[in-house]
Amino acid sequence: MTQPQSPYQRLGMDGFDRLTRGFYDAVPNDDILGPMYRNYLAQMHEVDPADDAALAPHMEEARIRLRDFLVQRFGGPTTYSDQRGHPRLRMRHMPFHIDHAAAERWLEVMFASLDDMGLEPDLYRELRVFFTQTALFMVNQ
Ligand code: HEM
Known part of the structure; x- marks a missing residue:
């Protein structure tokens, strides 16, 4: 039996x-998230x-951290942990x-991007569920 493909195999680095x-x-222009990231x-x-x-190159580095984390989480190369160690996402979000x-x-902004990708329903659902659970887990107030 063939193994189901991982999201990384289906989306690739490009996805x-x-x-x-x-x-x-x-x-950067979101009224809640913009000030936090900026x-x-x-x-x-x-x-x-x-x-x-002045911020643009640092936003790009932050984007790459998120990309590499997601790539690793969804079956791709472990570049994120090779460079940043264990994700410990909740702890990293405490500040x-x-x-x-x-x-x-955060979810609205991510879902807008996800919607633009035109994914197959099973993959779309898997990513949405993961983002929802992870974002709620980050709530610290
Ligand atoms: C719940 C609302 C969230 C807020 C307000 C938030 C905010 C932030 C901010 C301000 C940063 C710093 C930017 C950087 O230096 O990389 C960050 C980093 C990061 N966030 Fe979030 N985040 C949220 C949810 C999430 C979720 C749901 C994920 C994963 C799916 C995630 C994954 C990451 C990762 C991987 C980093 C980089 C960590 C590192 O290696 O330093 N965040 N987040």
Whole structure:
């Protein structure tokens, strides 16, 4: 019997690139998520949080962290853990004030990108369920 294909086998690196680009394209101008990502990355890299050009390369690095995490989680190469160690996602999100409104917004933005991909229903559902459960698990307020 043939093994079912992993989401990574079905989407490829290109699919996870498109998904995370759609998400990160919307983040900087989102009224809830924008300030969180901007302020964090600006502080890490000592740039002005309102300076889009200065932030852009750091947003791109953040997008790659999310892409590599998802690739690893869904059956692709383990580049994320090779570079960042164990994901410990809930712990890594503790510095951010994540209430239900923030988690719901994160999901809305991710689902908008997911919807644009035109995935087959089973794959679409698998990703939606994973994102929903993980986002709710990040709530820390
Ligand atoms: C619930 C709402 C969420 C908020 C407000 C939020 C916010 C953030 C912020 C501000 C960062 C820092 C950007 C960076 O340096 O990478 C971050 C990082 C990250 N987030 Fe989230 N996040 C949320 C949910 C999620 C979910 C559901 C996932 C996974 C599906 C996720 C995966 C990641 C990953 C992999 C990183 C990079 C961690 C690292 O290696 O440093 N986040 N998040």
